Amino acid sequence: MRLNTWFGALCLIALAGTALAQADVITERRAGLKRAGEAMDQMKLLVENKSDPRPAVRQIDEMIGFFTGMPKLFPAGSDKGDTKAKPEIWQNFSDFEAIDMRLVTHLKLLRNAAEGGDVAAFEAAYKATGPQFCGSCHRPYRNR
Numbered sequence: 001m002r003l004n005t006w007f008g009a010l011c012l013i014a015l016a017g018t019a020l021a022q023a024d025v026i027t028e029r030r031a032g033l034k035r036a037g038e039a040m041d042q043m044k045l046l047v048e049n050k051s052d053p054r055p056a057v058r059q060i061d062e063m064i065g066f067f068t069g070m071p072k073l074f075p076a077g078s079d080k081g082d083t084k085a086k087p088e089i090w091q092n093f094s095d096f097e098a099i100d101m102r103l104v105t106h107l108k109l110l111r112n113a114a115e116g117g118d119v120a121a122f123e124a125a126y127k128a129t130g131p132q133f134c135g136s137c138h139r140p141y142r143n144r
């Protein structure tokens with residue numbers, strides 16, 4: 001094989017590798033977001049039933065871990081494929097990151113309220129996090 005054919009072949013392998021890596025990252029972030037949605041649904045039930053919020057602490061810790069690292073799961077170009085991520089994310093990446101960090105702050109407050117076992121404080125923190133906050137990133141950055 002001539003040198004430039006080799007080079008072409010290597011480029012193709014690299015491209016295929018990138019596409020695969022993008023697919024992995026999309027799968028990983030969607031799985032984490034899905035779990036976050038399920039965790040919020042379970043917390044909604046705790047709120048509606050005025051149940052002891054302490055069992056939610058473990059799930060909130062998991063969400064804090066996931067959202068703290070979430071921007072890394074949005075590498076440039078990963079709006080292609082099986083994803084609802086809008087290209088606007090990469091035009092305003094620092095805004096996207098800032099919204100994500102604000103969510104982490106809400107989650108920490110929610111965690112403290114859950115750990116304290118106070119039903120009313122948990123309800124207030126839950127509303128400020130889920131119903132009032134998650135959409136502030138979905139509206140600008142997620143396709144319907």
Ligand code: HEC
Pocket residue numbers: 026029030031033034036037038040082083084085086096097099100103129130133134135137138141142
């Ligand atoms: C910083 C931005 C941001 C924040 C904050 C955010 N999301 Fe999302 N969310 C996204 C984006 C972007 C997608 C689309 C991801 C994709 O399809 O690749 C998404 C998708 C989802 C999905 C669909 C996952 C799937 O099955 O494909 C769920 C569920 C979800 N988010 C729940 C939540 C919940 C609950 C919160 C709040 C606790 C939240 N999100 C906060 C950006 C965000």
